[in-house]
Amino acid sequence: MIAAIEPTWYLVLASVLFGIGAFGLLVRRNPLIMFMCIELMLNAANLTFVALAVQLGDINGQTAVFFVLVVAAAEVVVGLGIIVSILRRTPGTTADDLAELKG
Amino acid sequence: MTDATFLEYVVFFAAAVMILGGAIGVVIFKSPVHAALGLVLTLFGVAVQFVALEAHFLAAVQVIVYAGAIVVLFLFVIMLLGVDESIDLSIEPIPIQRPLAAVMGVGLIGLIAAAVVRSRDALVINPGTGLDVAGENAGHDANIQQLAANLYGDHVFAFELTSVLLIVAVVGTVLLTRKWSKADSDASAERVDS
Numbered sequence: 025m026i027a028a029i030e031p032t033w034y035l036v037l038a039s040v041l042f043g044i045g046a047f048g049l050l051v052r053r054n055p056l057i058m059f060m061c062i063e064l065m066l067n068a069a070n071l072t073f074v075a076l077a078v079q080l081g082d083i084n085g086q087t088a089v090f091f092v093l094v095v096a097a098a099e100v101v102v103g104l105g106i107i108v109s110i111l112r113r114t115p116g117t118t119a120d121d122l123a124e125l126k127g
Numbered sequence: 128m129t130d131a132t133f134l135e136y137v138v139f140f141a142a143a144v145m146i147l148g149g150a151i152g153v154v155i156f157k158s159p160v161h162a163a164l165g166l167v168l169t170l171f172g173v174a175v176q177f178v179a180l181e182a183h184f185l186a187a188v189q190v191i192v193y194a195g196a197i198v199v200l201f202l203f204v205i206m207l208l209g210v211d212e213s214i215d216l217s218i219e220p221i222p223i224q225r226p227l228a229a230v231m232g233v234g235l236i237g238l239i240a241a242a243v244v245r246s247r248d249a250l251v252i253n254p255g256t257g258l259d260v261a262g263e264n265a266g267h268d269a270n271i272q273q274l275a276a277n278l279y280g281d282h283v284f285a286f287e288l289t290s291v292l293l294i295v296a297v298v299g300t301v302l303l304t305r306k307w308s309k310a311d312s313d314a315s316a317e318r319v320d321s
Contacts, residue, residue, distance in 0.1 A: 029135050029152060032247045034176065039149055039239035041169070044255035047232035048154035053224050054214055060153050060166045063197065067173050070189075074182045081258050081276045086270075089185050089258050090278065093192055094289045098296035100197050106203050111208045120220055 034075035145172030
């Protein structure tokens with residue numbers, strides 16, 4: 025006899041996903057891949073929201089995920105715009121080369 | 128052990144393997160295109176977990192917005208800029224960075240997991256109004272109806288503000304990535320001078 029899956033399992037899974045995303049953000053130098061790692065961490069937060077919405081029986085958690093999705097989309101659009109304009113000016117640049125805001 | 132519980136386990140662990148495998152792929156793949164495909168795997172796994180958690184609308188939105196729009200945007204940028212060659216990951220400009228980052232990541236996971244496991248009995252402190260998905264008169268669209276009532280009821284002002292946010296993001300991106308012609312920059316320079 026095994027117990028049913030608890031929301032705790034989802035929270036632990038989300039914490040592992042967040043940790044991997046944070047690790048990738050720290051070690052990778054390609055700005056695009058750093059952006060993907062930020063998406064991983066956002067997804068971990070979304071998973072936490074939905075798991076706790078089920079645990080607490082509260083639909084507000086799912087509404088929060090909806091807003092996170094919207095903000096993530098806006099963030100990706102602006103961030104990729106910045107990355108495109110930087111990489112068009114200096115191709116093959118990494119995050120180490122972007123120590124100054126000057127173009 | 129009932130069959131339904133066993134099936135839940137299969138779904139949970141299959142989706143967990145998808146999520147973690149894709150996430151590790153994002154971090155360790157050399158080519159940005161492969162990393163983007165790993166990201167797709169993770170996003171689909173999260174969508175599967177959303178279905179398992181009875182959040183059907185969010186699962187659909189996850190696939191459409193994330194896998195359908197955001198990852199395609201990433202791939203467009205990779206192709207547009209031609210940065211899809213492999214990166215040499217053996218170069219470490221700061222030697223101690225990777226061990227430190229690993230310690231930070233493992234510590235973060237350990238701390239969060241410890242806090243979650245420790246507080247598992249204290250989670251139900253202030254139960255909400257209840258999700259309709261488990262009710263006996265819940266239809267197949269109960270999740271969408273409840274989410275819509277909440278979104279357009281309690282959070283309607285925030286919902287309107289998201290439209291402002293999206294417009295600002297789109298206009299800002301168009302301005303950021305626009306190639307200014309010589310005449311335009313000369314004209315603006317004259318305006319600044321005069």
